[in-house]
Structures are given as structure tokens and as C-alpha cells.
Amino acid sequence: MDEHVKMSTLLEEMTRLNRRQVLKLGGAALLLPxxxxxxxxxxxxxxxxxxxxxxxxxxxxxxxxxTGGSAVLGTPMAKALQITADDINKAGGxxxxxINMIVADDQSDPAAAARETQKLISLNNVVAILxxxxxxxxxxxxxxxxxxxxxxxxxxxAPEITGPNFxxxxxxxxxxxxxxPMAHYAKEQGLTNISVMLLNTTFSQVVSGQFxxxxxxxxxxxxxxxxTYNANQPSYASDIQKALQTSPDLLIILGYAADTTIIxxxxxxxxxxxxxMGLDFAMNSGFVQGVGAAASGLLKVGPKPPVSSPGYxxxxxxxxxxxxxxxxxxxxxxENHDQLNILALAIEAAKSTKGSDIAAxxxxxxxxxxxxxxxFASGATLLRQGKKINYQGASGPCDFDDNHNVAGDFGVWTIxxxxxxxxxxxxxxxxxxx
Numbered sequence: 091m092d093e094h095v096k097m098s099t100l101l102e103e104m105t106r107l108n109r110r111q112v113l114k115l116g117g118a119a120l121l122l123p124x125x126x127x128x129x130x131x132x133x134x135x136x137x138x139x140x141x142x143x144x145x146x147x148x149x150x151x152x153x154x155x156x157t158g159g160s161a162v163l164g165t166p167m168a169k170a171l172q173i174t175a176d177d178i179n180k181a182g183g184x185x186x187x188x189i190n191m192i193v194a195d196d197q198s199d200p201a202a203a204a205r206e207t208q209k210l211i212s213l214n215n216v217v218a219i220l221x222x223x224x225x226x227x228x229x230x231x232x233x234x235x236x237x238x239x240x241x242x243x244x245x246x247x248a249p250e251i252t253g254p255n256f257x258x259x260x261x262x263x264x265x266x267x268x269x270x271p272m273a274h275y276a277k278e279q280g281l282t283n284i285s286v287m288l289l290n291t292t293f294s295q296v297v298s299g300q301f302x303x304x305x306x307x308x309x310x311x312x313x314x315x316x317x318t319y320n321a322n323q324p325s326y327a328s329d330i331q332k333a334l335q336t337s338p339d340l341l342i343i344l345g346y347a348a349d350t351t352i353i354x355x356x357x358x359x360x361x362x363x364x365x366x367m368g369l370d371f372a373m374n375s376g377f378v379q380g381v382g383a384a385a386s387g388l389l390k391v392g393p394k395p396p397v398s399s400p401g402y403x404x405x406x407x408x409x410x411x412x413x414x415x416x417x418x419x420x421x422x423x424x425e426n427h428d429q430l431n432i433l434a435l436a437i438e439a440a441k442s443t444k445g446s447d448i449a450a451x452x453x454x455x456x457x458x459x460x461x462x463x464x465x466f467a468s469g470a471t472l473l474r475q476g477k478k479i480n481y482q483g484a485s486g487p488c489d490f491d492d493n494h495n496v497a498g499d500f501g502v503w504t505i506x507x508x509x510x511x512x513x514x515x516x517x518x519x520x521x522x523x524x
Contacts, residue, residue: 144186148443150175150433151192151210152221152426153231158198159291159321160224162347163371163422167221168193169413170405170423174430177408181467184437189430192216200230207231211238217443220429222246223422225292232256241445243429245422247293252494259449261432261490263425263483264393265498267522269300271391272367275502275515276340277308281365285315285338287329287353289345297344314338319349326353334362343368351380358384365389370503374419378509386507393421394501394516396486401464405484421485428483432456435469435481456481456488497523 152171155164175191183189192214196203210216211234219235222228222244228251235242236256244251245264252262276284286301288294302313314336319329330353333341341357341364343350350372357366358381370392378385395418396402405427406417417424432452437443439451455469460480463469469479481488486498497519503511 144183147188147190148184148437149190149192149214149216150430151194151207151214151216151219153194153196153203153206153210153219153227154221155198155223155227156193156195158196158202159348160198160346162376163223163420164195164198166413166415166420166423167223167426169415170409170420170426171220171430173408173412174405174427178430178434178466181465181470184434184466184470185441189434191430193221196221196224196227196231198224198227200226203227204230204234207234211235211240216240217437217445218243218433218448220244220433221426225251225296229292232260235259239445241433241448243433245425247296249296258494259445261449261452261494263429263432263485263488263496264422265486265496265500265519266296266300267497267500268297268369268391269304270522271500271502271515271517272301272342273304273308273310274517275389275391276305276367277310278515279365281340282310283336283339284313284342285317285333285336285340286313286342286344287317287319287326287333288343289349290318290320294344301342319345321346321349323349323352325356327356329353330356330360334360334364338364340365340367342366343372345369345372347372347374347377351377354381354384354388367391371421373505373511375416375509376419378505385505385509388505389514390503390505390511391500392503393486394499394513395421395424395484396482399464399482401482402484404464417484424484428481428485428488431466431469431483432481432488434466435473435479438470438473452494453490455479456490458489 154167155161171191171193175189179188194206194210196206207219218241220243225246225248228244228246229248232242236259241259243261243263247266252260286298288298315333317329317333319326343353350368367389370390373390409417435455436448436451439455440447458480460478461472462482463479464482469481472479488496490496499519500517501513502515504514505511
């Protein structure tokens with residue numbers, strides 16, 4: 091019986107068990123609602139098909155915020171993983187085996203992420219966990235993946251994510267240098283009186299601290315006002331009032347689309363003329379539509395994708411066709427695409443699905459030197475010919491350093507009166523890491 095059939099049989103059996111019987115399953119224990127939730131996720135994501143190639147399907151887990159505070163990002167992430175799995179499977183899959191992509195909802199919550207990660211490992215026997223958006227979520231799942239010897243490729247921002255505690259089994263596909271364009275662009279434009287509004291998340295706190303360090307490095311006076319706010323509030327008027335009480339030249343908002351939309355609307359209603367800067371994934375097309383005229387003149391920062399590269403163009407077209415979404419609005423989805431391609435190519439190179447074996451090959455297939463490839467199919471062909479490859483992704487080069495982090499170009503965009511984002515300034519990876 092192949093692994094997918096075993097999993098489906100176990101799920102069916104567990105739905106017939108009562109709570110007490112489920113608890114007796116020990117390490118694989120799941121409460122009935124959780125089983126049903128996972129089954130629903132599997133159904134929504136297409137589950138997997140039995141491999142007719144070189145062996146059973148390879149189960150790969152994905153933790154995505156399908157609900158909760160980061161939900162606006164979760165569905166595009168999950169869709170990117172499934173689209174990429176389909177592409178890989180059409181090309182025959184790593185080692186002639188198909189990818190069985192299993193996506194779980196981490197609910198934008200560390201406790202839920204830990205539970206779902208444990209289930210993916212103990213019930214589904216996944217060889218890796220991908221996705222991982224949000225530092226607190228990733229930090230909750232890493233002790234579990236590390237103990238199990240399972241590879242984790244994520245988008246978390248906290249420095250300790252790729253620290254020594256996680257035994258080299260963790261790779262981060264998101265460049266975490268948001269602070270750099272914020273600080274340098276502000277100084278270049280003479281915007282020296284800064285106020286920061288930050289959502290109460292680990293990521294926002296990390297970026298805020300990094301900004302402070304870079305601002306000091308540039309010889310600037312400390313930020314006068316910082317206001318931490320919570321998600322899912324109907325109004326942020328009192329927080330905005332606190333942030334504006336020092337009459338800042340620049341208001342930096344470190345939040346997601348939902349809260350940033352409310353903040354910008356309420357800021358605009360005050361009639362203040364200061365500059366406002368936010369994060370690219372928060373100030374997406376939905377945000378622009380939501381705030382209307384208030385969008386004109388806003389600044390946003392984020393990684394600058396290689397929009398003219400074959401890797402970006404090819405995936406952006408498929409992503410648009412299959413989801414109706416624009417990849418530039420959801421840069422995280424490009425990273426998820428790259429995560430799965432990198433995993434599949436590393437499995438092919440390692441000829442193994444063991445976590446440590448895969449990890450040992452990731453830099454071999456992703457870093458230079460080597461022939462540049464933009465998808466699994468071309469990369470696997472070259473690997474089978476004994477050639478060295480250098481994967482170039484939809485999110486950028488994906489060149490991992492010794493700490494398994496990537497460095498990429500960042501940009502500052504200005505939203506014009508038509509709601510279009512115009513690239514204003516580029517900061518290269520070489521500048522940032524120097």
C-alpha cells in the first residue's frame with residue numbers, strides 16, 4: 091500500500107474514533123476536528139497522486155496562514171506551492187517520484203503552527219516543511235522539525251531562525267533587509283524626524299530594531315516616537331494621534347494590508363502632510379483600491395524581484411492564469427515557488443529524502459557557479475547529466491550564505507495618482523551586505 095493510500099485510510103479510520111480513542115494513538119494523536127480540518131485542506135489542495143515512476147510519492151508539508159492575521163498572504167502561498175508541485179510532477183518529479191503537496195493552516199498562530207507541524211511529520215511523514223510566514227510561527231515549528239530531522243525552508247524574519255540552534259536544517263528564502271532602504275532613503279530625502287507604528291508581531295519588532303541600528307549607524311538621532319498596535323482593531327485613531335504628536339516628517343507603518351489600510355485612511359482624514367512609508371506586501375493592489383486617493387504619494391519598500399528574468403516571467407504567467415492574482419502583489423508566493431523547486435532539485439542531487447542529505451545539497455544546486463536554471467525540469471536534466479546548476483528563482487538568485495540566508499536587491503516605490511507603483515530607488519544586495 092503506498093503512503094498516500096495509507097494516509098487516506100488512517101484519516102478515514104480516525105474520523106470514526108472518539109476523543110478518548112484518538113488520544114490513545116500517542117505521537118500521532120489528533121483531535122477529531124483537527125483531522126477533519128486536515129482532510130479538508132488536503133482536498134482543497136488536490137492531495138496527491140500515486141507515483142507510477144521511480145517509487146511512492148514524496149510527501150512535502152506546507153504551513154500557510156489560511157486564516158488569522160496573515161490570511162491575506164496564506165491562500166496565494168498555498169496556491170503557489172500547489173502550482174509548483176504540479177509543474178514538478180509533470181516533469182517526472184525528483185528521483186522519478188511525484189511530490190504530494192500537503193498544506194496545513196497555521197492560523198497565523200504559533201501554537202497552531204506547532205500542532206500542524208507535528209501532524210505533518212507524525213501523520214503524513216513529510217520530508218520537509220515549506221512556507222512558514224511570520225517569525226513567531228516559524229520559531230514555534232523549528233524545534234519540532236529539528237528534533238525530527240526534517241528540513242524547514244521558510245520566510246521568517248527573526249535572526250535566530252537561521253541560528254546554530256537548528257542544526258543546519260533551516261533555510262530562509264526571504265531577504266530580511268527591509269530596514270536598509272527605509273533608513274537610507276529617509277536620510278537621502280532629508281526625512282529626519284521619524285515616527286514608527288508597528289503591528290505587535292515578531293517580524294515588525296525585528297524590522298523596527300534593525301531600522302534603529304541602521305539609523306544610528308548613519309549618524310541620525312534616535313526615533314522619537316514608536317507606537318505598537320494590535321491587529322483586528324476597527325480603528326487606530328488613538329494610535330495615529332500618538333504617532334503624529336511629534337510632527338514627524340515620515341511615518342513608517344510596519345503592518346499587514348488590513349491594518350495598514352485602516353491606518354492610512356485615518357491618517358489621511360487628519361489632513362497631515364507628512365510622508366508615509368509601508369511594506370510592499372501590505373501596500374498591494376487591494377490596499378490601493380481600499381484607500382483610494384490616500385494612496386497617492388505613499389512610499390513602499392520591499393525585495394525587488396527580477397521581473398525580466400525567465401524564472402519570474404514564467405511563474406508569474408502561470409500564477410496569474412491559475413489564480414487571477416498578480417505575483418508582484420504577493421512576493422511571498424514567488425518565494426514559495428522557489429522553496430519547492432529548490433527542495434525538489436536538492437532531493438534529485440542527494441538521491442535521498444533524508445533531511446540532512448537534502449540540506450547538504452541545497453547550496454550545491456542554488457549557489458554559483460553552475461549553469462543557470464529556472465525550473466525543476468531543466469535543472470533535473472542537467473543534474474542527471476552530472477552537471478553543476480545554479481537555480482535562479484522567481485524571487486531572485488536564491489544564493490544562500492553560510493548561515494542559510496539569502497541577500498537580494500531591495501526597492502523603494504512611490505504610488506502615483508493612478509495607483510501605480512513607480513520604482514523610485516534600488517538598493518543592491520552588494521550595497522546592503524557591504
